[in-house]
Amino acid sequence: MEEKKIRIGVLASGGGSNLQAILDAVQGGALAFAEVVLVIANKEDAFALKRAQAAGVDSLFLDPRKFPSRADYFEKIIQECDARRVNLVCLAGFLLKIEPNMVKRFKNRMLNIHPALLPKFGGKGMYGHFVHEAVLKAGEKESGCSVHLVDDQFDHGAVILQRKVPVLPGDDPQTLAARVLEQEHALFPEAIRAFVHSPIYPDQLKNNG
Ligand code: GRF
Numbered sequence: 001m002e003e004k005k006i007r008i009g010v011l012a013s014g015g016g017s018n019l020q021a022i023l024d025a026v027q028g029g030a031l032a033f034a035e036v037v038l039v040i041a042n043k044e045d046a047f048a049l050k051r052a053q054a055a056g057v058d059s060l061f062l063d064p065r066k067f068p069s070r071a072d073y074f075e076k077i078i079q080e081c082d083a084r085r086v087n088l089v090c091l092a093g094f095l096l097k098i099e100p101n102m103v104k105r106f107k108n109r110m111l112n113i114h115p116a117l118l119p120k121f122g123g124k125g126m127y128g129h130f131v132h133e134a135v136l137k138a139g140e141k142e143s144g145c146s147v148h149l150v151d152d153q154f155d156h157g158a159v160i161l162q163r164k165v166p167v168l169p170g171d172d173p174q175t176l177a178a179r180v181l182e183q184e185h186a187l188f189p190e191a192i193r194a195f196v197h198s199p200i201y202p203d204q205l206k207n208n209g
């Protein structure tokens with residue numbers, strides 16, 4: 001009998017190294033109970049799309065400028081996810097704010113990765129190098145990354161798992177970002193595993209994984 005797998009949809013805006021970490025974990029068996037069935041990017045040149053193609057995963061570039069409103073844009077994303085029976089959405093470096101229709105549709109079924117130790121250094125404008133600049137400016141001794149549930153505020157939902165890294169003397173935003181990113185790649189698959197086995201994840205979607 002075929003085992004029912006968790007069907008992951010990934011939204012990305014850029015390089016997609018976190019997407020790759022998820023694909024590798026599926027492939028390598030750490031996430032054997034899951035499969036990535038769709039990757040959507042809001043940027044045509046997002047390398048994440050190439051990674052999806054290389055892995056044989058359906059990929060779509062959806063241009064937000066082609067939609068009358070952001071709600072319409074996310075409605076289209078919902079439709080594409082529904083068409084592939086996605087039951088877990090992972091935001092892997094996706095830079096658009098998620099509209100309420102999408103938040104509602106994937107309540108308790110959407111995870112984001114953020115390159116800091118939330119609740120510190122999250123919120124509007126806290127993305128990419130801005131995060132690491134702020135961490136350095138605040139004189140923090142450690143930073144890290146967080147995977148959290150997505151709600152209607154930026155970087156706000158319940159934290160599932162975190163990993164820490166030291167902030168080292170002489171760090172600049174690039175060196176710190178690289179140290180954090182390495183941990184992100186381990187964290188996202190770990191957090192997916194922890195999350196789908198947690199009581200938050202809807203029971204009917206669980207399987208033998
Ligand atoms: C990561 O640092 C992620 O936390 C942030 O954007 C970066 C995306 O990297 N939100 P990638 O596209 O997964 O390589």
